[in-house]
Amino acid sequence: MVELPQNLIRLGAQAGSKADAITQVAALLSAAGNVAPDYVNGMLAREEQANTYLGSGIAIPHGTPETRDLIGRTGIAVLQVPGGVAWGEGGETVRLVVGIAAASDEHLDILRRLTRVLSDGALVDRLCTTTDAGDVQEALTGERPSAAVPDTAPPLPHTAQVTLPNPLGMHARPATGLAALVRARGGRVRLTRASGESADATRLMEVLSLGLTHGTPLTVSSDSRELLNAVTDAIRAGLGDDLSATPASAAPTRREPEWAPQHVGATVDGVAAADGLVVGVTRQHASGPLEVRDEPGDPVQEAARLNDALAAAHAELNTVIEDVEAKSGADRAAIFRAHQELLADEGTVQDTVGRILDGHGVAWAYQAASGERIAKLQRLDDPTLAARAADLGDVQRRVLRQLLGLRETEVQAGGPVILLAPDLTPSDTARLGPDTLLGFVTAQGGPTSHTAIIARGLGLPAVVAAGRGVLDVPDGTPAILDGAAGRLYLNPSEADVQAARERQGLLERRREAARAARFEPGATRDGVRVEVAANINRAADALAALEAGAEGVGLMRTEFLFLERDSVPTEDEQEQEYRAMAQAMEGRPLIIRTLDIGGDKEVPYLGLAREDNSFLGLRGIRLCFERPDLFLPQLRAVARVARDHANVHLMFPMISTLEDFRRARALFETVRLELGAPEVPLGVMIEVPSAALIAGALAAEVDFFSVGTNDLTQYTLAMDRLHPQLARQTDAMHPAVLQLIALTVQAADRHGKWVGVCGGAAGDEVGALMLAGLGVRELSVSTPQIAGVKAALRGRTLPELQALAREALTQPTAEAVRALVRPAGRGEATA
Numbered sequence: 001m002v003e004l005p006q007n008l009i010r011l012g013a014q015a016g017s018k019a020d021a022i023t024q025v026a027a028l029l030s031a032a033g034n035v036a037p038d039y040v041n042g043m044l045a046r047e048e049q050a051n052t053y054l055g056s057g058i059a060i061p062h063g064t065p066e067t068r069d070l071i072g073r074t075g076i077a078v079l080q081v082p083g084g085v086a087w088g089e090g091g092e093t094v095r096l097v098v099g100i101a102a103a104s105d106e107h108l109d110i111l112r113r114l115t116r117v118l119s120d121g122a123l124v125d126r127l128c129t130t131t132d133a134g135d136v137q138e139a140l141t142g143e144r145p146s147a148a149v150p151d152t153a154p155p156l157p158h159t160a161q162v163t164l165p166n167p168l169g170m171h172a173r174p175a176t177g178l179a180a181l182v183r184a185r186g187g188r189v190r191l192t193r194a195s196g197e198s199a200d201a202t203r204l205m206e207v208l209s210l211g212l213t214h215g216t217p218l219t220v221s222s223d224s225r226e227l228l229n230a231v232t233d234a235i236r237a238g239l240g241d242d243l244s245a246t247p248a249s250a251a252p253t254r255r256e257p258e259w260a261p262q263h264v265g266a267t268v269d270g271v272a273a274a275d276g277l278v279v280g281v282t283r284q285h286a287s288g289p290l291e292v293r294d295e296p297g298d299p300v301q302e303a304a305r306l307n308d309a310l311a312a313a314h315a316e317l318n319t320v321i322e323d324v325e326a327k328s329g330a331d332r333a334a335i336f337r338a339h340q341e342l343l344a345d346e347g348t349v350q351d352t353v354g355r356i357l358d359g360h361g362v363a364w365a366y367q368a369a370s371g372e373r374i375a376k377l378q379r380l381d382d383p384t385l386a387a388r389a390a391d392l393g394d395v396q397r398r399v400l401r402q403l404l405g406l407r408e409t410e411v412q413a414g415g416p417v418i419l420l421a422p423d424l425t426p427s428d429t430a431r432l433g434p435d436t437l438l439g440f441v442t443a444q445g446g447p448t449s450h451t452a453i454i455a456r457g458l459g460l461p462a463v464v465a466a467g468r469g470v471l472d473v474p475d476g477t478p479a480i481l482d483g484a485a486g487r488l489y490l491n492p493s494e495a496d497v498q499a500a501r502e503r504q505g506l507l508e509r510r511r512e513a514a515r516a517a518r519f520e521p522g523a524t525r526d527g528v529r530v531e532v533a534a535n536i537n538r539a540a541d542a543l544a545a546l547e548a549g550a551e552g553v554g555l556m557r558t559e560f561l562f563l564e565r566d567s568v569p570t571e572d573e574q575e576q577e578y579r580a581m582a583q584a585m586e587g588r589p590l591i592i593r594t595l596d597i598g599g600d601k602e603v604p605y606l607g608l609a610r611e612d613n614s615f616l617g618l619r620g621i622r623l624c625f626e627r628p629d630l631f632l633p634q635l636r637a638v639a640r641v642a643r644d645h646a647n648v649h650l651m652f653p654m655i656s657t658l659e660d661f662r663r664a665r666a667l668f669e670t671v672r673l674e675l676g677a678p679e680v681p682l683g684v685m686i687e688v689p690s691a692a693l694i695a696g697a698l699a700a701e702v703d704f705f706s707v708g709t710n711d712l713t714q715y716t717l718a719m720d721r722l723h724p725q726l727a728r729q730t731d732a733m734h735p736a737v738l739q740l741i742a743l744t745v746q747a748a749d750r751h752g753k754w755v756g757v758c759g760g761a762a763g764d765e766v767g768a769l770m771l772a773g774l775g776v777r778e779l780s781v782s783t784p785q786i787a788g789v790k791a792a793l794r795g796r797t798l799p800e801l802q803a804l805a806r807e808a809l810t811q812p813t814a815e816a817v818r819a820l821v822r823p824a825g826r827g828e829a830t831a
Contacts, residue, residue, distance in 0.1 A: 025099035034075030042067025174239035257485035265491030270466030518549030554780020620654025695747035709759025773805030
């Protein structure tokens with residue numbers, strides 16, 4: 001909130017005219033450095049456009065939009081004229097002149113307080129005659145601050161460079177988490193792109209409008225070194241996002257349908273957004289536009305109406321969050337927590353209030369301010385970030401309903417139907433369910449929109465971006481919707497309807513079988529074991545993984561113990577975390593990877609030197625060798641846990657030479673013998689081509705291999721997986737990458753060792769099948785992928801997978817490899 005120091009309050013003044021009073025209050029603002037001297041001209045011009053008299057002897061003169069650039073910082077000045085000054089043609093007399101220079105929305109709270117002051121006649125009389133400036137301060141700010149003039153906001157002295165790791169970019173949910181972190185810690189943080197565009201980290205719309213995609217380099221600046229470290233660590237950790245998720249694609253791959261009807265009247269092609277197959281009739285739905293007229297009112301009252309509307313919308317969203325969390329889980333509910341953050345976006349509120357002060361009605365002002373931001377998001381190149389315009393549009397409509405006094409529009413499906421619409425908001429979709437409709441098709445939208453995400457959570461088949469032709473389909477048209485194929489089939493024959501219903505039964509049996517069998521050992525149809533484990537960052541994630549069917553932890557990323565704090569975790573703290581994980585596994589394998597920092601994972605408090613090419617520099621085991629103060633306590637913590645838990649395995653990252661492994665092994669052996677710990681299976685990550693090429697030498701000495709396909713792909717193809725233009729080409733199904741994995745497996749087989757994969761390819765259905773065919777015997781994936789990967793393996797015999805892998809090795813491109821595998825149609829279990 002803006003301060004009101006006593007040097008911006010002048011008591012006992014005299015004014016010969018309204019212009020004289022405005023000039024005096026403008027001079028207070030100018031003397032304090034809030035505005036340039038010429039700002040008074042804007043205040044006088046504004047008064048000619050509209051009378052700023054509020055009532056009860058109070059006026060709020062302020063500048064025109066054209067003079068807003070003369071404001072250095074938001075400020076309020078008060079001129080008390082006990083004898084009164086004529087104001088306006090209505091004979092009003094003003095005794096308290098509150099001059100406003102609004103560069104932000106900080107003055108909004110003072111406007112709200114003025115509303116309350118107006119309703120208290122005794123308080124107004126006291127403020128107009130008091131000789132104590134503290135009375136004015138207390139009435140308008142709620143406190144009596146010091147008389148010192150607040151300093152101009154200083155520059156942000158602390159900076160750090162980060163690369164955004166989020167596969168879907170800086171969308172609403174991580175941006176919400178960032179804003180919450182900064183507010184909770186206090187202080188200021190800005191994000192700046194290489195182009196110079198920047199955003200206040202607490203202003204969600206500013207952050208989203210930067211269009212930060214996967215791999216975008218950023219400069220983070222703050223007024224506090226501690227806050228900077230906390231923010232950069234949180235960004236590198238993904239701000240709550242799953243960093244193993246598949247990055248968004250600007251051109252989603254169209255899958256050839258595993259099933260299609262034979263005799264239909266027409267086929268509508270769109271983009272698959274949520275899998276599933278349904279049979280029904282169509283129903284058109286279109287939300288009517290909200291009619292918003294510019295109806296100016298009293299500025300203070302209009303500001304109060306905005307405040308009430310935002311509060312009511314926030315309360316509505318609380319109800320939506322509870323409902324969605326109950327039906328679809330906390331992840332989907334987080335979408336609407338992001339909507340609450342959009343509601344509170346300071347920039348949108350600021351611009352709305354500015355328009356109100358310029359003489360516009362609150363509904364028109366809010367529609368205009370939020371509409372500008374919607375348009376800006378729609379222009380972003382990245383489809384995931386552009387899709388967030390629908391979220392802001394949803395929020396805009398919710399607030400406008402409150403301002404216009406309208407009830408929420410119901411989605412009129414009229415029974416279980418296939419809904420056709422220009423688009424659906426996330427709020428619309430959250431209210432839908434099997435009792436309302438079977439699925440939906442929209443003319444617009446995208447597969448990464450929150451509408452699509454909610455549809456998947458509700459189990460509703462959905463197709464988006466089907467084009468405006470879908471809006472011409474008459475209500476009641478018989479149809480088959482295939483969400484997996486992204487197609488709507490109109491007027492199918494009776495034979496096709498029957499075939500679709502049989503297909504539905506098959507798909508449902510597959511889904512139920514995958515879930516019911518999630519606790520069965522991972523294996524091919526002919527019984528060859530392929531263990532399916534989980535990639536986990538912390539012990540708290542273990543129970544969810546086991547409930548999903550994990551057969552162990554194939555990768556515990558210990559760097560998160562370092563990334564999510566402001567100091568190095570102690571040996572005892574690390575032991576506590578590893579021990580909790582080992583206990584949770586109840587004897588199942590736990591593979592602990594030693595500290596893997598560097599490249600895309602930086603820890604500012606470690607004071608590491610910045611490298612021009614960090615992916616080729618001191619990262620993984622190389623950093624551990626350079627920093628025994630980090631490495632040895634971690635090895636001791638692992639050894640201490642291994643004394644009590646035989647399921648502990650240890651794995652070293654970024655091994656590129658045989659000497660790397662021998663050195664790491666020697667260090668651990670020294671620690672192990674000192675602590676009296678038993679021998680621990682030791683493995684290495686195959687992440688660089690050199691490790692794959694010397695896999696024979698390594699296999700003679702290691703106990704197991706784990707292939708990190710994300711890094712192996714980027715190093716093999718010489719494409720930075722965080723590069724905004726190249727990241728989408730780094731597909732682990734490229735034949736060159738598969739050749740290196742094949743070499744690794746062959747070397748391991750010769751020495752009786754096993755190979756796992758803990759990279760993103762293991763959780764991809766095509767990847768899982770190809771890797772199993774190459775001889776990989778452990779797939780470590782994110783928790784939601786476990787049941788689907790197991791189901792995919794059960795669908796093939798090992799000879800079938802081996803033949804598939806042999807053929808893949810002869811293909812020219814990753815696309816050709818993927819084309820060898822037909823989709824299994826099991827929903828998003830393997831997505």
